[in-house]
Amino acid sequence: MKKIEVDARGQACPKPVIMTKKELDNIEEGIIITIVDNEVAKNNVSKLANSLGFEYKVDEGENEYLITIIKGKGEVKEEEKAKGAVSGDKVVVFSSNTMGKGSEELGKVLIKSFIYTLTETNPYPATLIFYNGGVHLTCEGSPVLEDLKKLEDEGVEIISCGTCLDYFNIKDKLQVGQISNMYTIYDKMANAGNIINIG
Amino acid sequence: MKDKEYGIITFKSTHFAIKAESVFGSQSINTRTIPVPREISRSCGLAIRFDLDDMEKVDQIISEFNLDIDGIYKVIKGDNLNKVEKLN
Known part of the structure; x- marks a missing residue:
């Protein structure tokens, strides 16, 4: 499976969520690993994965969190696609x-x-x-x-x-x-x- | 306030809802005015939300201040739709 890393450290809310969403939208299936440096961003990216119905896990490092999201083929329903933590615009x-x-x-x-x-x-x-x-x-x-x-x-x-x-x-x-x-x-x-x- | 399950009181008129809001605002229990959940089609559109733990107190306030209510419901939050049970 394709693996893409999103480094969202130092990015203000809601940037980490938007960056992750963009990569998720770009791929048919694969793994996105988003790195953030604060708990609020970790929670928001996790919520995004959850709201889209993707499997995800969170690993805590030193001053950083890694959120690994697995996007499987055909897993997302159209209705769920429309849901996200924050709407970009x-x-x-x-x-x-x-x-x-x-x-x-x-x-x-x-x-x-x-x-x-x-x-x-x-x-x-x-x-x-x-x-x-x-x-x-x-x-x-x-x-x-x-x-x-x-x-x-x-x-x-x-x-x-x-x-x-x-x-x-x-x-x-x-x-x-x-x-x-x-x-x-x-x-x-x-x-x-x-x-x-x-x- | 508890987010998963809560009670709401609905009213037949907005004026009754606003009156109830000011009555409940002066009481010791935690309440808020919210739009009536979509699952309940009747009533005026404004509802008072309260913690189900305060049910007894709520009943007491309604009769003490003679509030004109339409119904009392229990709301259980779902991902898309809420589950609503009529209590009164």
């Missing part, structure tokens, strides 16, 4: 801490319901972007922190607009993800294959 943008207009009370409930649904649906989006009132969702007191932390653990990138955190004076209250600027926000949107706007 889907971005969800939150411009407000409520969902839709009409009732603020309802909007607050809907956004909780929406973000919960994100945690329940595979594949996860690659990136969540929060700006303007949306940054309240990533800060202390937000009702969706638990879900956002779960998504971050799964390899979803979470970005809050720094200007906005500063405007609301809550920069020190950020609880999940990274602070970013407009260049990064535009870059993520420009390179997204699919943007979902919530606000």
Whole structure:
């Protein structure tokens, strides 16, 4: 069987998963050995193998993990192929801490319901972007922190607009993800294959 | 909260669901508002999720605050579909 090594050491999430998925897609059958240097990446690559229905094992080395994935011929069903830990190019943008207009009370409930649904649906989006009132969702007191932390653990990138955190004076209250600027926000949107706007 | 098995309460109207959310929010048990799982087609679309260990307390709160509920279900998570049993 063909053996391919994927060295994903030093790569930020979700890169190791994307690199592994790419090699798996390229081969009909064979063995992919992905090397990563952190536990989160190890878990995410393992989850990918698991979600695709491939046999895999994890070996722990010094400061590194080797995930060996065996892809057998005809093993994957089309339906399972579509499932993965993180979808490479889907971005969800939150411009407000409520969902839709009409009732603020309802909007607050809907956004909780929406973000919960994100945690329940595979594949996860690659990136969540929060700006303007949306940054309240990533800060202390937000009702969706638990879900956002779960998504971050799964390899979803979470970005809050720094200007906005500063405007609301809550920069020190950020609880999940990274602070970013407009260049990064535009870059993520420009390179997204699919943007979902919530606000 | 336990992820494999949990209970949910459904409502006939969104207003009842939002009222229940605020009632449960002021109680000592852990609950959250979630969309009604696809496996249950009826009811308004919002449900309260709770730990099955708190079942007794949940029943107590529903009657104490006179909450207008549609049903109580047990959800067992599956890979693709969830298994749902009606409890009440």
